[in-house]
Amino acid sequence: MTTPLADVASSNATLRAFLHGLPGVDRVGADQRAAMLGTRSIKTSAKAQAIDLAISMVDLTTLEGADTPGKVRAMSTKAVHPGGDAPRVAAVCVYPDLVHVAAETVKGSGVKVASVATAFPSGRSSLEVKVSDTALAVAAGADEIDMVIDRGAFLAGDYVKVFEEIRAVKAACGDAHLKVILETGELATYDNVRRASWLAMLAGGDFIKTSTGKVQPAATLPVTLIMLEAVRDFRDATGVQIGVKPAGGIRTTKDAIKMLVLVNETVGDDWLSPDWFRLGASTLLNDLLMQRQKLTTGRYAGPDYFTLD
Amino acid sequence: MFEYAPAPESRDVVDIKPSYGLFIDGEFVDGSGQAFKTINPASEESLAEVAAASEADVDRAVQAARKAFGGWSALPGAERAKYLFRIARIIQERARELAVLESLDNGKPIRESRDVDLPLVAAHFFYYAGWADKLNHAGFGSNPRPLGVAGQVIPWNFPLLMLAWKIAPALACGNTVVLKPAETTPLTALAFAEICVQAELPPGVVNIVTGAGETGAALVAHPDVNKVAFTGSTEVGKLIARSVAGTAKRVTLELGGKAANIVFEDAPIDQAVEGIVNGIFFNQGHVCCAGSRLLVQESVYDEVLASLKRRVSTLRVGDPLDKNTDIGAINSAEQLAKIRELSEIGESEGAERWSPACDLPERGFWFPPTLFTGVAQSHRIARDEIFGPVLSVLTFRTPAEAVEKANNTPYGLSAGVWTEKGSRILWMADRLRAGVVWANTFNRFDPTSPFGGFKESGYGREGGRLGLEAYLDV
Numbered sequence: 001m002t003t004p005l006a007d008v009a010s011s012n013a014t015l016r017a018f019l020h021g022l023p024g025v026d027r028v029g030a031d032q033r034a035a036m037l038g039t040r041s042i043k044t045s046a047k048a049q050a051i052d053l054a055i056s057m058v059d060l061t062t063l064e065g066a067d068t069p070g071k072v073r074a075m076s077t078k079a080v081h082p083g084g085d086a087p088r089v090a091a092v093c094v095y096p097d098l099v100h101v102a103a104e105t106v107k108g109s110g111v112k113v114a115s116v117a118t119a120f121p122s123g124r125s126s127l128e129v130k131v132s133d134t135a136l137a138v139a140a141g142a143d144e145i146d147m148v149i150d151r152g153a154f155l156a157g158d159y160v161k162v163f164e165e166i167r168a169v170k171a172a173c174g175d176a177h178l179k180v181i182l183e184t185g186e187l188a189t190y191d192n193v194r195r196a197s198w199l200a201m202l203a204g205g206d207f208i209k210t211s212t213g214k215v216q217p218a219a220t221l222p223v224t225l226i227m228l229e230a231v232r233d234f235r236d237a238t239g240v241q242i243g244v245k246p247a248g249g250i251r252t253t254k255d256a257i258k259m260l261v262l263v264n265e266t267v268g269d270d271w272l273s274p275d276w277f278r279l280g281a282s283t284l285l286n287d288l289l290m291q292r293q294k295l296t297t298g299r300y301a302g303p304d305y306f307t308l309d
Numbered sequence: 310m311f312e313y314a315p316a317p318e319s320r321d322v323v324d325i326k327p328s329y330g331l332f333i334d335g336e337f338v339d340g341s342g343q344a345f346k347t348i349n350p351a352s353e354e355s356l357a358e359v360a361a362a363s364e365a366d367v368d369r370a371v372q373a374a375r376k377a378f379g380g381w382s383a384l385p386g387a388e389r390a391k392y393l394f395r396i397a398r399i400i401q402e403r404a405r406e407l408a409v410l411e412s413l414d415n416g417k418p419i420r421e422s423r424d425v426d427l428p429l430v431a432a433h434f435f436y437y438a439g440w441a442d443k444l445n446h447a448g449f450g451s452n453p454r455p456l457g458v459a460g461q462v463i464p465w466n467f468p469l470l471m472l473a474w475k476i477a478p479a480l481a482c483g484n485t486v487v488l489k490p491a492e493t494t495p496l497t498a499l500a501f502a503e504i505c506v507q508a509e510l511p512p513g514v515v516n517i518v519t520g521a522g523e524t525g526a527a528l529v530a531h532p533d534v535n536k537v538a539f540t541g542s543t544e545v546g547k548l549i550a551r552s553v554a555g556t557a558k559r560v561t562l563e564l565g566g567k568a569a570n571i572v573f574e575d576a577p578i579d580q581a582v583e584g585i586v587n588g589i590f591f592n593q594g595h596v597c598c599a600g601s602r603l604l605v606q607e608s609v610y611d612e613v614l615a616s617l618k619r620r621v622s623t624l625r626v627g628d629p630l631d632k633n634t635d636i637g638a639i640n641s642a643e644q645l646a647k648i649r650e651l652s653e654i655g656e657s658e659g660a661e662r663w664s665p666a667c668d669l670p671e672r673g674f675w676f677p678p679t680l681f682t683g684v685a686q687s688h689r690i691a692r693d694e695i696f697g698p699v700l701s702v703l704t705f706r707t708p709a710e711a712v713e714k715a716n717n718t719p720y721g722l723s724a725g726v727w728t729e730k731g732s733r734i735l736w737m738a739d740r741l742r743a744g745v746v747w748a749n750t751f752n753r754f755d756p757t758s759p760f761g762g763f764k765e766s767g768y769g770r771e772g773g774r775l776g777l778e779a780y781l782d783v
Contacts, residue, residue: 024729029580037419041316041632049311228577260311265623265633269310 005238008202015159019198025190025226027039034221040261042293047257051292053272054256055086059245059280059286061093061113063121063213072098074309077103083289083306090146090274096121096137103141114144114179121183121212123148127165134172136269144177145169149196152188159199167228168205180205181279184223185215193223197230207243213280218248219261228266241270247280253291256284314627318419324405324497325413328358331366331519332502334373335512340366342520347495350416351629351673359495362518367527368488370516372747374458374485375533379511382483383427383604386442391481393438395508400431403504407497411469412629414496416638416674417592425591429754430473433772436756437477440777444482447774453781455483455537456559460528462549463498464541465491466595466696471540472498474760474771475555476515482780487516489528493641495519526552532556538779540597541696543720543765563761563781565694566722569715570600570741570751573708574608576727580749582616585700588725589752590624590678593636594698595644597766598723601698601740602684602691602703604711610704614682621678622665624647636698639674648676648697655681655690660701676760686717694720708733712740721763722770725751744770 008018008114042050060079060279062071072094079089083197091112092102115137119125125133134145147169153161185191200208208227211218224246231242246259256279263271271277284307294300317531323677328344330337340360347356362370381389400407401535407430408422417426443455459479459598463471469488479486490498502517518524529549539549543564553560570588572581588600605613610651629637639645655660660681669675676697684691684701691701705711715724724735724743744761754760754772761770769779 013444023576023578026577026580026729029749030576031579039424039632040313042313043316044314046312046314053311238635264311272310 007165007238009046009160012158012160015163016157018040019159019195022194022198025194026233029122029189030190030222030226032261034225037225037261037265039223040258042257042261046117047114047290048295050181050257050260051288051295052087053255054253054260054279055089055285055288055292057277057279058089058090058285059093059247059278060089060216061280061282061283063093063095063116063211067095067098069098071309072101073105076111078285078307078309079111080106080109082285084293086289086292087093091094091276093280094142096133096142097140099137099140110189113141114145115142116138116146116212118147120146120148121214123150127168130165130271131172134169137174138172142176144179145173146179146181146209148181148183149200150254154187154192154196154199162199165204166200166205170204177206178204179207179209179243181209181212183212184214185217190222194230195227197240198234198286201230201234201240201242205242207245207278209245209246209247209280211248213248216249218228219250220264221279224259225242225262225289226265228262228271231271232267241276243276243278244271245278245280250281255289259298313633315628317628318409318411318412318630318632320409323410323413325357325410328360329495329499329519330360330516331370332499332505333370334376334515334516335506337377337502340519342366342524345492347414347493349413350493351670353672356414357501359519361520362489362524362527362597364527366762367518367524367531368651370487370518371458371460371528371531371533373513374487374516376718377511378457378485379743381485381514383765384483386444386527386687387484387683390438390441390482392508392510393434393477394442394656396510397431397438397616398506398592399504400427401506403635404431407469407500409630410500412499412637413459414494414668414783415465415468416580416629416640418637419632420634420636421592425468426467429756430469432479433470433473433756437481440478440774441481441545442556444777444781445678447777448782449778453482453783456782457484457563457779458486458533458779460534461538462485462525462528462541463490465486465494466592466597468494469497469501473539475538477484478776479780480514485514487518487528487534489518489520489525492519492521492558502774515633536780537673538769539563540602546767559652559779561761562767562769563714563769564765564767565695565720566597566599566766567692567718567720568598568600568725568760569602569604569725570722570725571604571711571715571737572606572609573726573728573730573733574606575729576609577729577749578609578613578616581727582613582620584725584727584749584751585617586624589700590621590636591752593639595640595696596752597744598752600723601695601700603700604705604714605702606711607704607706614702617680618663618665621680626666626667626675626677627670636678637642639676639697642674644696645674645676648695649689651693652658652679652696652699655684655699658688658690659686660688686714692718702782712737716740716742717767722766723747739744742774
């Protein structure tokens, strides 16, 4: 960690003092700002640009107990070739035991393999299990690890425990990028979202991510806005840029474009790339492809013209 | 990198006639004054020719209102309510058309006319419709009577909203009205006249007389007007107060302001910055309660100012009909000249001027969002109402100093307080001499909340239960 914040995590007291010293978030104001940005009207050439950008930012995800190697292979193939001349997506996101399938399929394409780990989605296990879960995914070829924080410890005020866990998982990641899932739907307040964002960044996360997708509400606009403000302020304070990934509930092109508007008007160009902003989603891709085709042909094709993977 | 393509709202929804007459006794009639043109301030194109009401025309309108008063005031409140509810519903049905018309004539961004003005206009009529049959229980005695004919003069900054603030409570209480819209923004008031016809409002209950200052002066001075309601500049407000002095006319005045928006070190900074932007750049700063003086606590000054400049740099200035525009056109050449003059005075008096890089259209009246730092209390930009997108930034150290600076103005319309500490909000609100004190928000309006000024910001309240008092003989 860079000097200005080096000692922040030396004890729970210092960490608490720092996190609670961050400016508060006024819920009404944050909701209003997000709603206002949600009214931006993105049309024609801007829409085309936004759709391709959104496709390139998708972390195409399947996280079901019923996932099969076949399903992961199909999804990974689509990640590389979404259809027509659409750009490839950013990554595929799967459970650790299916990482090798995904890795083989996307090999050499530039599409990354992300894996959830650390007793996803609840995070209710020992640190040892979480670390070995992470190591398993990395060994199988994951480029990115999506970990969950211990919400219980966070809400109980045991910030050091959360901090140390993220550090340990980060160490287990090796070269893999670490995305820290805050599960904002369980954090209850926007103040907590801001504090958890800073905690994850201080502990060495490369990305902060809203949700597992298993808890509602997930990636709302205001929560994403607050996390974007956090990465902006963190870079101002430390010079280190951290990525943001809203995930869960982003289903339509409209939802995705609202997210891009949020990025554009909160943190700007520097974050408008798959290196710094991702959209965790499963059904979103087909809607983006459908809208993309509508823009080029002027007509909507039926759902049978888009593959279900 | 991510540039928004133009997203203009369609003009097809409005049907502007080449010329408009006066609306008197339920009909459009010719005016006998010199007709004038109303223009689109964003392009300077002429939109329509509008009749000017002479003294004789005003007299006809007042007579029509007088004639209608007997029947209208005798209607049971529930019957008057039906008309008001009907008007409110028609406004909602025609909201898109009215929003486009408002943006064309006024220059304000469609996002604001669509999302702020029109919803509030309808809400005002709905709200006062609800009071019409409950006046006996409003706290003004058992059977409060209306005043009679109300002469109402409104400004150009929120043409239809100010009309709603004036007409809705007046009609609910049983008065009839003659309303004069501003010279530069008559079109939505004339569209409202059509709505009165559509709602089958009895003739003469609402009369609209267009014209300039002389028309307004004739209306205010008319001996058969029982009540004068004015929203506009303090200068004109004083003239009106003089002209009605010594008569039995009731007066309410809603005048200028120079509101302090006070940001404490423990404020929710990101939302405070939004509130500062909304406080001064909403409606191009053409807002009497605009937060035109920013008072920032010293300890967070650098942080707030950096954040504010970054945010102001993202404001989108341009075509009012583009759905992504944040700041539209200045309403008139005259107003633009005034904003320019005061800004130049600000610079020459030593304050530091800053605006983000922004391309302004060539035609029309435009002024970039502007901040002045290093402003002292004695600077004219900290004292005079600029009524444009120009913010004066001052600092303070203690809460007492914030109160002293905030109150050190002849105005007293509104104030804003930003802090996460509830007790400080109450402490400040107790001490601020302003009609409205917003806490952790700014420029929020609601028909249930009374609005009005202290000192040279005027007297009387509009909105809420208190707003009824201005139209009842109590």
